[in-house]
Amino acid sequence: MRKRYLIEVVQNDQLIVFCPEALLKGRIIKRIAFGSKSMAVDFYPHPDSHDRIVISKRIQRQLQYPNLNIPLHAFIKNEVLTIGPLVGIFTSGFTQNFGQPLGERTAFFANLLSVNKSVGALSFLFGEQQIDWEQGIIEGYFFYKNKWQKYEVPFPNVIYDRLPNRRSEKRQKQKKVKERLQKEYMIPWYNPGFFNKLEVYERLQQDASVERYLPETHPFTSFSHIESMLSKYGHVYIKPKNGSLGLGIHQIIYDKQTNEYYCRYQEKGEVNRLRKFHSLEKMFELVFAHQPLDKMVVQQGIHLLRMNQRAVDFRVHTNKDDAGIWQVSAIAAKIAGPGSVTTHKRSGGEIKTLSEIFPLKKAAEYKEKLETAALHLSHALEQNMEGIIGEIGFDLGIDRHGNVWLFEANSKPGRSIFSHPELQAFDLLTRKLSIAFAVFLAEKSLLHPEEMYK
Structure with a gap:
């Protein structure tokens, strides 16, 4: 298990960082970093044996480190000690209501950010409108002491994609943010898109x-293809390629005894329907009249x-x-x-x-x-x-x-x-x-x- 350190901020302007002796042992460290910000400082072992890293108020200001009393990880490479990680959670749909910054999705994000302390990370919410590209900072939404607080922080070490739907994902602004942060800033970006x-x-x-x-799955091509799958499996499902929440799913059942077709689906208003037809063509004419069939897949039915x-x-x-x-x-x-x-x-x-x-x-x-x-x-x-x-x-x-x-x-x-x-x-x-x-x-x-x- 990785070790974590409490970051203590003291009220002076010295460019000195005190660290546990074990962290400095056998290492040359010349800079401290938080997210995309770093600065030259002097490192000294601190006089007691507590697992904490002590920084001055000046260092805190320069690194734009929000002091939220969360023990963080320390990563050392190329004479730089990075405290963090700083994790940006990218989403959209911000409101003007600071108590409910993401409307009905606010509670989910509050719960998500509440794990910061147990995981040892500083995670925050942001959208494209919170980024200041000139300054290299983000006005992040943090959930601390059971309320939302805003802090200006550097660009994060990692970004977790929580865009709410395919529509927001396809917007040019969101695409540009993602491309720029990944390519120009080399920030790892995880869970990048919805599956088709x-x-x-x-x-x-x-x-x-x-x-x-x-299960056997094909793009919708023709009635004859559905007929052959029905004779093979007895029933099939027709689904939108990019659907979610079970919306737009139809089950088609073929009764060999009566040579009739049944379609089970949910109508608008969330009413479950089961309708009988004498031909597949009639079913599609009545049930699928407004469905974009080129955006559908046909999938083998499973018992x-x-x-x-x-x-x-x-x-x-x-x-x-x-x-x-x-x-x-x-x-x-x-x-x-x-x-x-x-x-x-x-x-x-x-x-x-x-x-x-x-x-x-x-x-x-x-x-x-x-x-x-x-x-x-x-x-x-x-x-x-x-x-x-x-x-x-x-x-x-x-x-x-x-x-x-x-x-x-x-x-x-x-x-x-x-x-x-x-x-x-x-x-x-x-x-x-x-x-x-x-x-x-x-x-x-x-x-x-x-x-x-x-």
Whole structure:
């Protein structure tokens, strides 16, 4: 475990830093850095043995270090001691209300920043409008002592992407910020974008280690192609390539006995519908009249485990930890709402723990299968997708034969499963890990940049 040091600010203007003797031993250090700012100072061992780094008020001002009483890591390379990491969380949608700077998303970010002390990082929120490119500073939103506070800080060591949706991600301003901070300032940027369902499937298909988890998936091309998939699987799903929250998903079922087609979907107003048609063409004419079919994928239907005639699937979160290693951080079962095509809560779905719905032995068996699949898939996505990925939310299914299937991978997973009382400890774990991974990235970029940018 990396050592952390309390940063003590004393009321003088000396350009002197006092450090624990063990930190200085056998090293020549000439500068101190915080985020993108650094300055020349003299280093001395301090007279007592406490694990703290003592800086003057002048050094604090020059480094623009907010003194929030959080023990931080110390990284030493090329005669520079860097305290931190300073972690910028990039998002959009800031409001004029300082008490609720991100509207209804404020509570999530307050909870996310509340892990700073336990992880040993200074993380803050910012958007493109908070950046002063001329001065090289950001007006960051910090959550400290249960309230929001603004501090001007240097550019961070690492950036965690928490843009809320694809629309904000596509804006030119956001793209330019990302490109500039990554290319000009060489700041590692993790969880960089939303996944496209078809792209995920096509990339993973090349990887033999995860091929078995992939249901047959194709871009929508023709009715005859859907007909052939229906005769093969009995039912298929039609989904938007860039959908989220289960919106726009349709299940098409073919009854061989009656030669009829059924379509299960959710109408506007969140009403679950099941409609019968004599032909596929008629179904598409009536149900898909306003759907952009060129932006849809067709996916093999899976006969899932069921509870009381309702389909069950699973949300599995994986995170990289402070050693850069993937771990499973949460698993929940989701039971479809009555007549619903998805297991989402907004469609009447219920969140359960595995032990609530399966006998002990079965719950343990399914947990192991889901964890194994999620870790294999995490490694495969990391290898086959661009950017630095630090967390993934998987929607997985288990069929009647016990096989695991991947339905979706989310780079910015929703957090509805954590409303379950027994999953709240995992909510905290996922938040801790998402910032702990920033510590790993900061250390790597400061001490081994050749590994980051090879």
